[in-house]
Amino acid sequence: MLSRLDAVPAPALVLAGIVSVQFGGALAATLIPVIGAAGSVTMRLLFATVVLLAIVRPRVRGYSRRDWATVIAFGLALGLMNFAFYGSLAHLPIGVAVTIEFIGPLALATALSRRPKDFFAVLGAALGVVMISEAFSAPLSELNWAGILLALTAGGCWAAYIIFSGRTGAAFPKLDGLAIAMLVATLVVSPFGLIRVGEWTPSLLAKGLGIAILSSLLPYSLELIALRRMSAAVFGILLSLEPAVAALAGLVILGQRLHGIQLLGMALVVAASALIMSASSEPDPAEAAGA
Numbered sequence: 208m209l210s211r212l213d214a215v216p217a218p219a220l221v222l223a224g225i226v227s228v229q230f231g232g233a234l235a236a237t238l239i240p241v242i243g244a245a246g247s248v249t250m251r252l253l254f255a256t257v258v259l260l261a262i263v264r265p266r267v268r269g270y271s272r273r274d275w276a277t278v279i280a281f282g283l284a285l286g287l288m289n290f291a292f293y294g295s296l297a298h299l300p301i302g303v304a305v306t307i308e309f310i311g312p313l314a315l316a317t318a319l320s321r322r323p324k325d326f327f328a329v330l331g332a333a334l335g336v337v338m339i340s341e342a343f344s345a346p347l348s349e350l351n352w353a354g355i356l357l358a359l360t361a362g363g364c365w366a367a368y369i370i371f372s373g374r375t376g377a378a379f380p381k382l383d384g385l386a387i388a389m390l391v392a393t394l395v396v397s398p399f400g401l402i403r404v405g406e407w408t409p410s411l412l413a414k415g416l417g418i419a420i421l422s423s424l425l426p427y428s429l430e431l432i433a434l435r436r437m438s439a440a441v442f443g444i445l446l447s448l449e450p451a452v453a454a455l456a457g458l459v460i461l462g463q464r465l466h467g468i469q470l471l472g473m474a475l476v477v478a479a480s481a482l483i484m485s486a487s488s489e490p491d492p493a494e495a496a497g498a
Contacts, residue, residue: 231421249400282391298354311362338472
């Protein structure tokens, strides 16, 4: 299975992961009103972790302290990212939440590229986020600040996830590091989510299993494999499709429709990513001079 995935182009793995996680996120949005964000995250991570540990059976010996610090940091970033994002879904449409969250990976890609022109891409992305948050069409007092702050927090954790996912994939063989990180993430969120475990009906458990596969098992595995063959900067740039796919998933599964100014803001975020992508393919002037 893993050897076959290694033969698939890394960008294709990332794109498959994007589609999977966004439709899984839209499905999770139907679960949040019933058992809350913490319960939804816990159910998703618990199922995914149990399945992954059973399949992978990770080796726990032979790693350095630095390796363990990396995988624990990866797990913390993963758990907090999910917790904050699911919290934002309780306040915002999924397309809006993902677009605001995307500031994290975009800022990371910009920092790693170190090119002056990317500053303008960041400005465009920031304007796009302001537009999609409806700051231009609603008074500041009416903006859903809780959802916006949670989405921004998830974005910061997403940037950390990208960094530590790549390092974990380099330090641990196959999917061992991911399985350990998933266990760490589950332990982090479980104290908050298991409070309402009595409300987990068979139908909710079935939905939770589907969400675990779509939002955790498939995308995290595909991304970790892809990050072994691409830089964090390129990976962050490929994620530019996340907001558009999230909006599509929100429309298909949840019937959420975005206003024209929000769609324009989303287009600005995607265009900003495309600008950074075009810059990342150019040789760095400093490196070219030293060659």
